[in-house]
Amino acid sequence: MIKGTNAETVIATQSLTRRFGQTVAVDGLTLQVTRGEILGFLGHNGAGKTTTVRLLNGVLAPNGGAISVLGLDPLRDGVALRRRTGVLTETPSLDERLTARENLSLYAELYGVPGADVSRRTLALLETFELADRADDRVGAYSRGMKQRLAIARALVHEPELLFLDEPTSGLDPVATRQMHDLIRDFAGRGERTVFLCTHNLAEAQRLCDRVCVMEQGRLVAVGAPRELAQALTTQLRLDLEVAPEHLAAARQQLARMPQVRAVERGENGATLTITVAQREAIPALNAALVQKGVAVYRLVPHEATLEDVYFSLHGDAVMQREAEVRA
Ligand SMILES: Nc1ncnc2c1ncn2[C@@H]1O[C@H](COP(=O)(O)OP(=O)(O)OP(=O)(O)O)[C@@H](O)[C@H]1O
Numbered sequence: 001m002i003k004g005t006n007a008e009t010v011i012a013t014q015s016l017t018r019r020f021g022q023t024v025a026v027d028g029l030t031l032q033v034t035r036g037e038i039l040g041f042l043g044h045n046g047a048g049k050t051t052t053v054r055l056l057n058g059v060l061a062p063n064g065g066a067i068s069v070l071g072l073d074p075l076r077d078g079v080a081l082r083r084r085t086g087v088l089t090e091t092p093s094l095d096e097r098l099t100a101r102e103n104l105s106l107y108a109e110l111y112g113v114p115g116a117d118v119s120r121r122t123l124a125l126l127e128t129f130e131l132a133d134r135a136d137d138r139v140g141a142y143s144r145g146m147k148q149r150l151a152i153a154r155a156l157v158h159e160p161e162l163l164f165l166d167e168p169t170s171g172l173d174p175v176a177t178r179q180m181h182d183l184i185r186d187f188a189g190r191g192e193r194t195v196f197l198c199t200h201n202l203a204e205a206q207r208l209c210d211r212v213c214v215m216e217q218g219r220l221v222a223v224g225a226p227r228e229l230a231q232a233l234t235t236q237l238r239l240d241l242e243v244a245p246e247h248l249a250a251a252r253q254q255l256a257r258m259p260q261v262r263a264v265e266r267g268e269n270g271a272t273l274t275i276t277v278a279q280r281e282a283i284p285a286l287n288a289a290l291v292q293k294g295v296a297v298y299r300l301v302p303h304e305a306t307l308e309d310v311y312f313s314l315h316g317d318a319v320m321q322r323e324a325e326v327r328a
């Protein structure tokens, strides 16, 4: 039993490590996921997300550390575990010679769905994923997005209590992406089912996830609710300032004198400025100084920090280095 876990702990790892030759794909990962959570797992290409999913599913053996998923050891109890978990892998393999209906039925039987329920569940999923009218076409003739939707339906066919999704919206159009988000929310909605979601899509993580983990080169570098992370990790704050147009020059002059102000840019609209300050505590003084100079302040609004800000503040150096390499 891993320290600090309880009956509501669905996933627990302790110092989990996996190497491939010289590469440490997962480096001492300690993590707990609670029943009912939607956990976002973020990180650059190669950060170790897919490797983690494979370790948690017993497809890959760790080099060190401990794992417990639904109270089971994935390597030893893989068969029992996979009956209770659904997995959408990064590159799902469907049988392209079979129809969608056949793919789902086959999987349902393989994962122990009672015979009497197979066709009902298969049909319900085909309808949910808007594949019912193509149910009897060979999957080889499906578009990429249709295949992705079918692969997700397949991960749900045995009604798992824990769902692993590795980039579920990759290849989906905006409508299908929205449907996928609704589905993920519905799935976890009653608090009994849990989602482990690997994604590059920061807006998706922010919209859906109760907590996010940010991975970098196999290490967990940040974990928390999206909003908390955004507040804790963004090192500067941007403000929109709108003043009476005739006071714009005076406002700029005053701002240029204030040490708390790091940058001032013209806003999109002529009478607005975007100001960067170190922290929110600078706002009252900034406002007072402008008012004292006789500037009519119509609006002074901080931008809500986003997960994207966090991501770039954590990964900024790596991103810049990569951009430099691309340009070189
Ligand atoms: N089977 C393997 N053999 C050798 N190296 C591997 C293997 N699987 C993963 N790796 C290496 O482990 C590291 C982590 O890979 P992983 O696929 O877990 O990253 P990821 O976070 O899922 O990336 P992406 O966002 O591109 O899907 C990478 O350096 C990768 O090259």
Ligand SMILES: [Mg+2]
Residues within 6 Å of the ligand: 049, 050, 051, 090, 166
């Ligand atoms: Mg991956």
